[in-house]
Each structure stands twice: as C-alpha cells, then as structure tokens.
Amino acid sequence: MSASNPTEATGLHPTARPAEKRKDITFAKKDKALRVDVHALGEMIGELLKEQGGEALYDLVEAARRTAIDRREGDPAAGAHLDALVHSLSAATARNFVRAFSTYFQVVNAAEQVHRIRRWRDYLKDDSIRQPGSFEEAMLQLKDNGFELEAVYKLLSELWIEPVFTADNIEPTRRTILRKQQNIVRRLVDIQNPVLTPQETHANFDSIRSDITTIWQTEEHPIEERTVFDELEHVLFFLTDVIYRAVPPFYDRVRDALINAYGEDAQTLRIPQMLSFASWIGGDMDVRRDITARTMRETLARQRSLILDLYFNECRALSGTLSQSSTRVGISEEVMQRIE
Structure with missing residues (x-):
C-alpha cells in the first residue's frame, strides 16, 4: 500500500x-x-x-x-x-x-x-x-569536605583521561554535513545576542534554513566503501575542528574553578595535563589487512601536518596580539626563553 x-x-x-x-x-x-x-x-x-x-x-x-x-x-x-x-x-x-x-x-x-x-x-x-556536575561544584565540594589546595592539585596531577578513536566507533556521516550541523549551532548561539537587529536575526534563521535544506538534499553516508584514509580524515575532522578547540577552554575552566574555590593561592598554579587522545585508525593491522608500514607513515605524516598547521595559525595570531617592542617595554626572561 x-x-x-x-x-x-x-x-x-x-x-x-x-x-x-x-x-x-x-x-x-x-x-x-x-x-x-x-x-x-x-x-x-x-x-x-x-x-x-x-x-x-x-x-x-x-x-x-x-x-x-x-x-x-x-x-x-x-x-x-x-x-x-x-x-x-x-x-x-x-x-x-x-x-x-x-x-x-x-x-x-x-x-x-x-x-x-x-x-x-x-x-x-x-x-x-552551583551548576550540578560542573567543575565549580566539584572544586567547592572538595573544599567543603576538607581537601586542601595541595591535595586537590595532587589529585589533578594523577588524573589521566585518554579517549581512543577506532574505526568501529566513528559514525560515517559526511564531514560536509557535520560542518553544516556546526554552523546551525553557531547561528543558534548568535541569535542569543540581545543587540542583534531584526534583520540580523532573520539572516541567521535564513542561514539555518539553508543548511537544513542542503542537509536534506545530501546523502548522509558515503555510498562507496570507506578506505583507511577516509576513516583517518573523518577522525581528524573531530580532532581539528572540535577537540582542538575544546581542550584550552577545558583547562581554563578547571583553573577558574580552582581559583573560585581556593582564591589567590590557586592563581599561580599551572594546571597539569589531564587529557590525551589516541587513535588506532591507520595503524590497526589486526583489523585491516590493507594497513602497511607505508600506511602508518602516511597517517602519522598527515596528523603531523595538520597539527603543525594549527600551531602555525595560533602563532601567527599570537604575533598579532603580542606586538610589543623590546625598545618600548621590558620582556621577561621566561617569555624570551619560550620564544627561543
């Protein structure tokens, strides 16, 4: 029927x-x-x-x-x-x-x-x-339960979180659709701005409508069988477009939560590394027979190239921010050592 x-x-x-x-x-x-x-x-x-x-x-x-x-x-x-x-x-x-x-x-x-x-x-x-489940609530609860700053810092230093990407847990959604979904979120965030004019708000909704239409008109999943490098590019999308942007704010929020709970004593602390990411994609020879030593070399080279591009863009942006001249102001020895 x-x-x-x-x-x-x-x-x-x-x-x-x-x-x-x-x-x-x-x-x-x-x-x-x-x-x-x-x-x-x-x-x-x-x-x-x-x-x-x-x-x-x-x-x-x-x-x-x-x-x-x-x-x-x-x-x-x-x-x-x-x-x-x-x-x-x-x-x-x-x-x-x-x-x-x-x-x-x-x-x-x-x-x-x-x-x-x-x-x-x-x-x-x-x-x-207090926001339930937030860093702020966690730090305040630790303090309320008698944990000194040194003890909390020791706990953070011993914490290690390492998500591992595998081909099995990656959705096959096209990256073009994922980027349109990102754009929809950005436009929805932009609409929250109370100083937007009605025309600007309307333009944001038009952008959302356009993305929704294009998503509808696009095949969600690739028809062709995915290669190792298709899987690699897919996981690199999440690493470069999502995780890379999210990691610095993560550490900022941990630091802010410590300062909020413990005051000035926490301001001089350097937050220890707690996050690391790993991937089997491009290197799991037990799962895919088409993975060779060459595949692994090319995978590592691709990852290295992308992260260096991101670091280069960060340094270029930083050079525009830190435009001070040594002839005008003093520059600390620590900063000079990091630059060198």
Whole structure:
C-alpha cells in the first residue's frame, strides 16, 4: 500500500486529532528558551518537508507524530495505528519518512547543545547557585569536605583521561554535513545576542534554513566503501575542528574553578595535563589487512601536518596580539626563553 495517503495507512486522517486534545507539556522556567528554539526549528522542518517532499510527506509525518503522541498519552489503539502506518510504507517513502524524523532530531540536538551553553552562562551570572556536575561544584565540594589546595592539585596531577578513536566507533556521516550541523549551532548561539537587529536575526534563521535544506538534499553516508584514509580524515575532522578547540577552554575552566574555590593561592598554579587522545585508525593491522608500514607513515605524516598547521595559525595570531617592542617595554626572561 502506498503511504502517499496517510488515511489509508492509519485509518485516521492526520488532521482528525484536534490540537486541544494534546496534553500540555510543561517546561520549567529555565527551559522555556529551549522550547522556543525547538518550536522555531520544528516549523522549519515542516516547511522543508512540504517544499522538498510535498504535502503528502508532510501529512504522513504529522500523522505518525500525532499518533505517537497518542500512544505516549495512553491511547490503547494508537500503537496499532502507528504499526500499520509504518508497515504500509514503500521503500522510497520509508526512506524520506525516516529522514524527516532524523533531520528533526538533528536540529533538536543542536538546540539542546545551545541550551546547555545558555544554562552554563546563566550559572556564571549567578554565583549563588552551583551548576550540578560542573567543575565549580566539584572544586567547592572538595573544599567543603576538607581537601586542601595541595591535595586537590595532587589529585589533578594523577588524573589521566585518554579517549581512543577506532574505526568501529566513528559514525560515517559526511564531514560536509557535520560542518553544516556546526554552523546551525553557531547561528543558534548568535541569535542569543540581545543587540542583534531584526534583520540580523532573520539572516541567521535564513542561514539555518539553508543548511537544513542542503542537509536534506545530501546523502548522509558515503555510498562507496570507506578506505583507511577516509576513516583517518573523518577522525581528524573531530580532532581539528572540535577537540582542538575544546581542550584550552577545558583547562581554563578547571583553573577558574580552582581559583573560585581556593582564591589567590590557586592563581599561580599551572594546571597539569589531564587529557590525551589516541587513535588506532591507520595503524590497526589486526583489523585491516590493507594497513602497511607505508600506511602508518602516511597517517602519522598527515596528523603531523595538520597539527603543525594549527600551531602555525595560533602563532601567527599570537604575533598579532603580542606586538610589543623590546625598545618600548621590558620582556621577561621566561617569555624570551619560550620564544627561543
């Protein structure tokens, strides 16, 4: 049976369920901004489905969504209706059906990431409230339980976290899609800026809408079988575009949390290294027979090239910041030694 007619698939017209029947979902005051974001993004997905798949696809997805809500709210017949709808789909329709929900959850996940940033900033604005699970709360709890600064520093010095990348735990999503997802998060963050003009806010939403549309029109996963170097480039995306940017703020937050808990005594401490990253990709000869000594050399050379590029860009930016001349100001011996 074709799923182009949701009435045939479910026995119910997708609009037959009145909106007022749905129970209100209560959002805590702290999460109201998330509700606004999810609502706006949900409307974008609805517009996308009508534009790219037609009214039939939109009605089908709405029928499934409404029926799923009925099931969650205790309707004993809703589960059977939902099963009938899903089993009625042709392969082509099922593909778009799954992609519709997948796209929706991608943007909702982006909104949740932004909301975590928003909540973290709210805690930073109010020193009287501790963010559960934060570095700040952990350090204050240690101090409250009688740990001196020296003991905490010793604990940090003994802490070692080393995530290891393997080909098995890497999602095959295209890097182009991952970058568009990053852009959606950035635009959602930008929209939080209270000084934006309506035109600037609209431009950010247009950018999000464009990225969502392009994601829909792009194959999520490569059709060709991935090579070792495809796997390598994929993990290097996370290392260079995500982890490399996240590590310095991680150490900054640890240091700030120590200072917040222990005051001036912690300001002179140099935070010990706690994070390291490793990868089997390009070097796991037990898993892939096509990995050779040459493969490992090329893998290491690629990693070395990328990290040196990142360091070079950091140094170039730093040279623009530290423009002082030794003829104008004194420069400490420690700084000179590091430069040399």
